[in-house]
Amino acid sequence: MAVKDRDRFSTATRLRLLGEQTAARVYRSQTRRQARRSRLTGRAALLALVVCSLVVALAYPMRQYVSQRARISDLQRQKRQAEERVEQLRDLKARWQDDAYAQAQIRRRLHYVLPGETGYVVVDPGAARQPHADSSAARRPWYANVWDGVDKSDASDQ
Numbered sequence: 001m002a003v004k005d006r007d008r009f010s011t012a013t014r015l016r017l018l019g020e021q022t023a024a025r026v027y028r029s030q031t032r033r034q035a036r037r038s039r040l041t042g043r044a045a046l047l048a049l050v051v052c053s054l055v056v057a058l059a060y061p062m063r064q065y066v067s068q069r070a071r072i073s074d075l076q077r078q079k080r081q082a083e084e085r086v087e088q089l090r091d092l093k094a095r096w097q098d099d100a101y102a103q104a105q106i107r108r109r110l111h112y113v114l115p116g117e118t119g120y121v122v123v124d125p126g127a128a129r130q131p132h133a134d135s136s137a138a139r140r141p142w143y144a145n146v147w148d149g150v151d152k153s154d155a156s157d158q
Helices: 004-009 012-098 099-110 125-129 134-140 142-157
Strands: none
Touching: 012 099
16 A cells, blocks of 8 residues: 555656646636637627727718818808908998098099199109019009000900
8 A cells, every 4th residue: 555655646646637637727717718708709799890880870970070060160260251351341431431531542542633733743763773564554643554455455456
C-alpha cells in the first residue's frame, strides 16, 4: 500500500489531475462563453439591424430638416436686410420732403442755378491727369452724356 499511496501523491500524478481539472474547467467556461456569445451575437445583429433601419429611415427627413432650417435662417437674414433697407428709404424719403434738401440735391446733381446766378463747373486738374477710360464723360453734365448717347445710337442705326 505504501507504493500505491506514494503513487497517489506523486508529483506527476498531482500534475496530471490538476491538468485534467483545469482542462475541464476551461472546456466548461468556453462552452458557456460560446453559448452566451451566440445569444449575444443574435441580439447584437438584431440591434444593429434596428439601428441601421432607423438611420436609413431618418436620414432623408433629417437632411430635409437641416436644409429647411438653413433656408429659414437665410430668409430671416434677408428679411432683416429688407427691413433695414426700408428704414433707409423712409429716411431718404423724409429728407426729400424737405425743400432745402431737394433744392440742394437738384443744384448739385443737375447743375441747376437760380435766376440771376452764374453756374460754374470746376474741373480738378489732378483728375484730368489720371487715366480713366471714360473720364471726360464723368466731368461733363449728365444731359451732355445723354445727348452723346442719343447721337451714338442714331449713328449706329444708319
